[in-house]
Every structure is written in C-alpha cells, then in structure tokens.
Amino acid sequence: MRGVIMYGPGDVHVVDREDPKIIEPTDAIIRLTATCICGSDLWPYRGIEPVDHTPMGHEYVGVVEEIGADVKTVKPGDFVIGSFVISDNTCEICRAGFQSKCIHAEFVAQTVGTQAEKARIPHADGTLVATPGHPDEDLVPALLAASDVLGTGWYAADAAQAGPGKTVAVVGDGAVGLMAILAARELGAERIIAMSRHPERQKLARYYGATDIVEERGEEGIARIRDLTDGYGAHSVVEAVGTQESFMQAVGATRGGGHMGYVGVNYDVQIPGIQLFFAGIHLLGGPAPVRRFLPDLIDRIWNRTIDPGRVFDLTLPLDQAAEGYKAMNERRAIKTLLTL
Amino acid sequence: MRGVIMYGPGDVHVVDREDPKIIEPTDAIIRLTATCICGSDLWPYRGIEPVDHTPMGHEYVGVVEEIGADVKTVKPGDFVIGSFVISDNTCEICRAGFQSKCIHAEFVAQTVGTQAEKARIPHADGTLVATPGHPDEDLVPALLAASDVLGTGWYAADAAQAGPGKTVAVVGDGAVGLMAILAARELGAERIIAMSRHPERQKLARYYGATDIVEERGEEGIARIRDLTDGYGAHSVVEAVGTQESFMQAVGATRGGGHMGYVGVNYDVQIPGIQLFFAGIHLLGGPAPVRRFLPDLIDRIWNRTIDPGRVFDLTLPLDQAAEGYKAMNERRAIKTLLTL
Known part of the structure; x- marks a missing residue:
C-alpha cells in the first residue's frame, strides 16, 4: 500500500x-476513506x-476490511471512526471517561501511521x-475531524467547563482552537x-460561534480579557497553542476558581509553580479522550x-501529502485533508 | 500591644x-484568644x-472588641474565626466558593500579622x-486550626475530590497533610x-484516618502507589509539601483522569508542561478558600x-514565640500554638 513516511x-x-x-485477535484492518495532517505533525x-x-x-475514517477473532462491535463493511489513541474502553480509566489514559493506551501516531491506504x-x-x-460524501470531512481535531477541541471546551452563563476565552485560532469555539x-x-490576530481565522472563529475577538497577546491580552469580564477573568479558558507564552496567557485570563483546558504543550514549556498556585484555577489537559465524545459527535454530524x-x-490526494505539509507549515492552510 | 516581628x-x-x-467602616478589631505559627512562616x-x-x-481566633459602622454579621463580644485571606464574600468569585481569590482579597500575613494581642x-x-x-477552653485549638491548617487540608482533600469509593494518597505528613487525611x-x-517516613507522624496519620503508610519517595513512592492501586494510581492525591520532588511525586501518583489538590509550592518549583500534559490529570490548588468551609468546620468541631x-x-505563651519557631524549624514540633 501507499503511505506517508517522514x-x-x-x-x-x-x-x-x-x-x-491482523496480529492480535482484537485487531481490525480498515481501508481509509480519508485521512489528514495534524498541527502536531508539524512538530x-x-x-x-x-x-x-x-x-x-x-x-482516520474508513471501512472495516477484516477483523480479528475477538472483535464484536464492528464488522467488515462498517464505516468507522476511531480516536488518535487506542483504548480498550473497559478498564477503570476508560470507564471514568479518560480513554486516552487507558491501561492499554497506544498512540496511533507511534504504532500505526494512518496517512496510508490501510491501517491496523x-x-x-x-x-x-x-x-x-x-456517510454521504460531504459528511466525510466532518467525520474525519471527529477523530482528533474536533474531539480535541471539544475536550478542551469540556475540560474548561464551557456551558450556559459562561464566558469562554479561546487562546489559539488553529484548527483545534476553532473546534473549541464550535x-x-x-x-x-x-x-x-x-x-x-489573523483576519481569515477571525472570520471562521465568528462562523463557529465567537462573539468577541481579542488581538492582543501576553499581558495585554490578559488585560483585555479582564476588561471584558468586569475585572474577573473568563470562567473558562481553552489553551490551543502550546507555547510558554500562550500557556501563561491562558492561566492569566482565567478567573480565580475558573477552569482552564489545555490540549497540547511544547516540550520546552515550564510552568512556574508559584504563578499557577496564586492563580487558583482548575487545570485539566492532556491528549484528549476523544473516544468518550465520539458517539455524541457522530450524532451531531450525522444530524x-x-x-x-x-x-x-x-x-489533496494522498500522493501530494508533501505539499499538504508545506502549506500548513507556511500557514497557507489551516488543515489539509488527504483523499484516497 | 505585644506582637511578633521577624x-x-x-x-x-x-x-x-x-x-x-478601625480604618474602614467594614473593619473589626478582635482581641486574640489564641494564635499559632504556620509551616509557611518557616519560609x-x-x-x-x-x-x-x-x-x-x-x-486567629478571638473576641470582637469593636466594629466599623457598616459591619452587620458580627458584634462586640462574639467569638470569631476568620480565614487567613480577607474576602468580601459577596463578589462573583466568592459566591463561586473561591474566597481566597476574592476581588478584595488581602493576605492577613501581609497586612495584619495576627501573632499579636489584637488585630484589625x-x-x-x-x-x-x-x-x-x-467555646469551652479545650475547643480553642480545634477552632484555631480551622483558620488555616484544617481549612487548607480540607480544601486540598476537596480539590482532590476525596470521597466514597476513592483511594486518596497524601504526600506530606506535616500539619496540612494530617488535616487532609482527617x-x-x-x-x-x-x-x-x-x-x-516519620514514625510519630505515621501514628498521628493513622489516628486521623490513614489506612496505609508508604515510606518511599519519588519514583519509588509512585511505584508503591501504583502497586497498591492495581497499576492505576490513586483517584485523589493531595500535595502538602511544596517542593519540586513532592509535586512531581503527586503528579505521578495520580491516575489518568484523577484529581490532584495542592496547597503550597516553593518559589523555585517549575512544572514540566509535557509531563503534566501526558499525566492527563485534574489539578486544582492555590491558597485555600477557607471561608467556604468555615461554617461546616465550626459545626463539626462544636459537635x-x-x-x-x-x-x-x-x-507556648506569645512571648516565647521565638522558641516556637525554633522547635518547628528543627522539626521538634509539628505546629506551635501561642496563648495570650
């Protein structure tokens, strides 16, 4: 089969x-219908x-071709979506809704590689x-988004306890940030x-539900959020960039006792303990347990x-993946879908 | 009046x-019945x-001597307890239960200094x-503890979502750790x-409710907690030491999706973002909103x-405060009460 190698x-x-x-009796082989390039692939x-x-x-989204002897819930011919983290969905951690920390968790990026025609x-x-x-063809991109970028943005908003009566600030206008807005x-x-501060992305942010735009960053950005919230800070803040500056901007924008959800950090980020302490906020983040949200997200997309x-x-077709990476790296594209 | 100056x-x-x-009409002057030395005073x-x-x-605990013109809920002669952070208890942050981040928050340590005969x-x-x-005289120490050490330990346990069915690990056997166990x-x-790993404190830990003792620290301590919890880690972890090592020990002892409460960090603690990210845990900490818990804690003590x-x-009597500091600094005492 054809597949992307960096x-x-x-x-x-x-x-x-x-x-x-098939290696284990719990495996399935899928033929991909579509796949895509993630912001994290740029690292x-x-x-x-x-x-x-x-x-x-x-x-990944695709059609099941073959299943191992123990597989019960999907069968050849099914159209399926999965999370970017493998989970058994039965252990205590999974049952608590944190499938990305499943006792059998594996990162698809590390052991599978789905920018390819098929995947185990x-x-x-x-x-x-x-x-x-x-699905109808026009639903395929939406379903593919559920596999990571939508599921991750959704988790970030959920972790930040976005909900009725809340003011939510989203740091980052990449694909995950936009999905957190949605x-x-x-x-x-x-x-x-x-x-x-990117006009095209501001438009998309408004399309997905943003009511306000703040262009300032760092301390100025924090001050603007405080101005917009009677001095308190936002109830809920999503951090969807992952740099030191953006992380601390999100901490500073969250009100005392508020909730911050973060879904990616660079390897060099060091959080000053004392600053986090005196912020007095709830912090929840990590690789998103997309599996928790998939049934609900599929419903919303299907409807x-x-x-x-x-x-x-x-x-782009899979064979032009290199151009897809290049366009995202140069910020000419938010996110590249690869067709098969 | 007599008072401690460092x-x-x-x-x-x-x-x-x-x-x-009285400076502001919302002030009260109290005559202290007892005060004490905090672990944080050792910094x-x-x-x-x-x-x-x-x-x-x-x-602090004491008796109200005088009130400003706008004070309505306490009157001269009342026996009172307050938090170590001043709060108006009416702003949005206070109403959400985070009085230590009140829009009018002031640290008593910075603006009052209650190791003294009186305080504003x-x-x-x-x-x-x-x-x-x-109160009966024998209840005074318990009520005084509510002002910080009990309130802080309680908040740490609450932040870690200790509760029925949960395994709770407490890092630290100082006064706050012991109160978190209670x-x-x-x-x-x-x-x-x-x-x-301190035999006397282990005894007190068991008195307050500990069912297991782990003497190992760092990676070994984490491994022991994992052993005791079927490989998952504790549902709830309280961090009550505040060093880099103890903080990361607490992070590592918490299961994916679990809750860690922390109530103090040294100024030099730097939390590696990527390690916190891949832990996938809920984190909540900061100066404890003791005021939220005071009515309930007073009930439990009174009953x-x-x-x-x-x-x-x-x-010790207030005049011997220096010896109280020395004893705590040398770990001869867990916590020193100063009488007046």
Whole structure:
C-alpha cells in the first residue's frame, strides 16, 4: 500500500509500505476513506520532535476490511471512526471517561501511521465507533475531524467547563482552537472570546460561534480579557497553542476558581509553580479522550447540527501529502485533508 | 500591644506594636484568644522568602472588641474565626466558593500579622464567622486550626475530590497533610495512603484516618502507589509539601483522569508542561478558600465530631514565640500554638 513516511524534518515522501495484517485477535484492518495532517505533525516537520523515517498520521475514517477473532462491535463493511489513541474502553480509566489514559493506551501516531491506504487498529472494539450507515460524501470531512481535531477541541471546551452563563476565552485560532469555539457554542456558552490576530481565522472563529475577538497577546491580552469580564477573568479558558507564552496567557485570563483546558504543550514549556498556585484555577489537559465524545459527535454530524469539516481548507490526494505539509507549515492552510 | 516581628531570617522578637484601630467602616478589631505559627512562616524564617522587620501571623481566633459602622454579621463580644485571606464574600468569585481569590482579597500575613494581642480584620462581614457561643477552653485549638491548617487540608482533600469509593494518597505528613487525611476520612474516602517516613507522624496519620503508610519517595513512592492501586494510581492525591520532588511525586501518583489538590509550592518549583500534559490529570490548588468551609468546620468541631487540635503539639505563651519557631524549624514540633 501507499503511505506517508517522514524521512527527517521537512522531508515527506509517499512510498510503498507493507500492507497491515491482523496480529492480535482484537485487531481490525480498515481501508481509509480519508485521512489528514495534524498541527502536531508539524512538530517533527519543524525539527522540534525527533523523526527518522517515521510513518505518519493518526486521524482516520474508513471501512472495516477484516477483523480479528475477538472483535464484536464492528464488522467488515462498517464505516468507522476511531480516536488518535487506542483504548480498550473497559478498564477503570476508560470507564471514568479518560480513554486516552487507558491501561492499554497506544498512540496511533507511534504504532500505526494512518496517512496510508490501510491501517491496523488494535483494540478495535474499544477504539472504533461505527456510523449509522455509509456517510454521504460531504459528511466525510466532518467525520474525519471527529477523530482528533474536533474531539480535541471539544475536550478542551469540556475540560474548561464551557456551558450556559459562561464566558469562554479561546487562546489559539488553529484548527483545534476553532473546534473549541464550535464546542463552546454547542455546550451553550454565553460569550466566546477568540484570541486571534489573523483576519481569515477571525472570520471562521465568528462562523463557529465567537462573539468577541481579542488581538492582543501576553499581558495585554490578559488585560483585555479582564476588561471584558468586569475585572474577573473568563470562567473558562481553552489553551490551543502550546507555547510558554500562550500557556501563561491562558492561566492569566482565567478567573480565580475558573477552569482552564489545555490540549497540547511544547516540550520546552515550564510552568512556574508559584504563578499557577496564586492563580487558583482548575487545570485539566492532556491528549484528549476523544473516544468518550465520539458517539455524541457522530450524532451531531450525522444530524448536520455541526459542521466541523470547514477546518479543512486544503484537500489533496494522498500522493501530494508533501505539499499538504508545506502549506500548513507556511500557514497557507489551516488543515489539509488527504483523499484516497 | 505585644506582637511578633521577624527582623530577618531566624530572628524572631516579641515587641510592642501599635494597637490596631478601625480604618474602614467594614473593619473589626478582635482581641486574640489564641494564635499559632504556620509551616509557611518557616519560609521567611529559613530565608527562602524575603523578610525585614515583618509583623507575623495569619491564623486567629478571638473576641470582637469593636466594629466599623457598616459591619452587620458580627458584634462586640462574639467569638470569631476568620480565614487567613480577607474576602468580601459577596463578589462573583466568592459566591463561586473561591474566597481566597476574592476581588478584595488581602493576605492577613501581609497586612495584619495576627501573632499579636489584637488585630484589625478588614471586610469583617465577609471574613469572620462567629461560633454559636463562647467555646469551652479545650475547643480553642480545634477552632484555631480551622483558620488555616484544617481549612487548607480540607480544601486540598476537596480539590482532590476525596470521597466514597476513592483511594486518596497524601504526600506530606506535616500539619496540612494530617488535616487532609482527617478531611479525606470525613468525606468518606475508602482508602487513605499517607506518604510519611516519620514514625510519630505515621501514628498521628493513622489516628486521623490513614489506612496505609508508604515510606518511599519519588519514583519509588509512585511505584508503591501504583502497586497498591492495581497499576492505576490513586483517584485523589493531595500535595502538602511544596517542593519540586513532592509535586512531581503527586503528579505521578495520580491516575489518568484523577484529581490532584495542592496547597503550597516553593518559589523555585517549575512544572514540566509535557509531563503534566501526558499525566492527563485534574489539578486544582492555590491558597485555600477557607471561608467556604468555615461554617461546616465550626459545626463539626462544636459537635466534637472532629478533633483537629491534636496537630498542635507545642503550646507556648506569645512571648516565647521565638522558641516556637525554633522547635518547628528543627522539626521538634509539628505546629506551635501561642496563648495570650
């Protein structure tokens, strides 16, 4: 099969890879309908994370081709979506809703690589969710978004306890930030402040539900959020950038006793303990337990109440993956969908 | 009046200070019945925090002597307890239960100094809570503990969501850690693991409700907690030490999706963002909103269902405060009560 391999930073190739096979009786093999490039794929692309002839990709929708002997909840022919983290969905951690910390968790990015024609998905029963039927073609991007970017943005908004009566501030106007805005709107937030200085993304932020835009960053950005909230700070803040500055901006924008959700941090981020202490906020983050949200997100997409697919502003065939990476790296594209 | 002044690190004196007076109409003047020395008072004592002829003390119980024109909820003659942070108890943050982040918050340690015969308490209506009557003498230490050490330990356990069915690990066997153990028991925790290697404190930990003791620290301590919890980690972890090592030990002992409460960090603690991210835990900490818990804690003490007063293992007259600091600094005493 064809699949993306990143030879080294900035060096992306689509090459022949060995076809995946069932290894464990809990595995399934899927044929991908679509896959995509994640903002986090840019970390190795930019040399921030190590990479050496690495199979890439962790977002996926597709059709089940084959299942292991123990797989019960999906069958060949099903259209399925899975999280970017493998989970058994039965352990205590999964049952508490934190499937990304499952006792059997595996990162698809590390062990599978879904920018490819096919993929072996371990713990298929716990990881994959079948849609009610085969989707109309125009729903495929939205369903694909649920695999990570929508699920991650949704988790960030949920972790920040976005909801009725709340003012939510979202730091970051990338795909995850935009999805957190959509989630905050769906969860009933009263006011949604997008922190963005990119005109095109401000438009999309407003489309997804932002009521206010703040262009300032750092201390100035914090001061603007305080101004907009009677001096208190936002009830709920989503951090969707992952730098030291953006993390501390999010901490500062959260009111005492408020909730901050964060869904990615760079390797060099160091949080000053004393500053976090005196902020007095709830903090929840980590790789999103997308599996918790998938059934609900599939419903909302299937009923066409949400349209997360608009975060894909570039669509290319898998064979042109290198151009997809380049466009995202140069911020010419928010997110690239790869067709098969 | 007599009061404690720390001239510099390790240099404590009891000297004449000016009597406090009503300044704002929301002030009250109290005559202290008892006060005490906090573990955090050892930071300037050890030169970790700046100190220069500073009035000391932030824990207090006493009798109201005089009130400002706007004070409505306490009156001269009332026996009162207050938090170590001043709060109006009416702003949005207070109403959400985070009085230590009140829009009018002031640290008693910075502006009052209650290791003294009298104290001016700003925002008396929001800060002070009157007991049902004048307490029996043997209840005074317990009520004094509510002002900070019990309230802080209680908040830590509450922040860690200690409760029925939960395994709670407490890092630290100082006064706050011991109070967190008591709180976890009162909140109905199934299992309470005290991380302590000090035989006397282990005894007190068991008295307050610890079911298990773990003596190992750091990675070994984390491994022991995992062993005791089927590999998952504790549902709830309280961090009551405040060093880099103890903070990361608490992070590592918390299961994915679990809750960690922390109630003090040293100035040099730096939390590696990526490690916190991949832990995937709820984190809540800061100066405890003791005011939220005071009415409930007073009830429990008044009804003699809890006995937090045993954390005071040294009682001295105010004039011997210097010896009280010395004993705590040398770990000869857990906590020193100062009588007046």
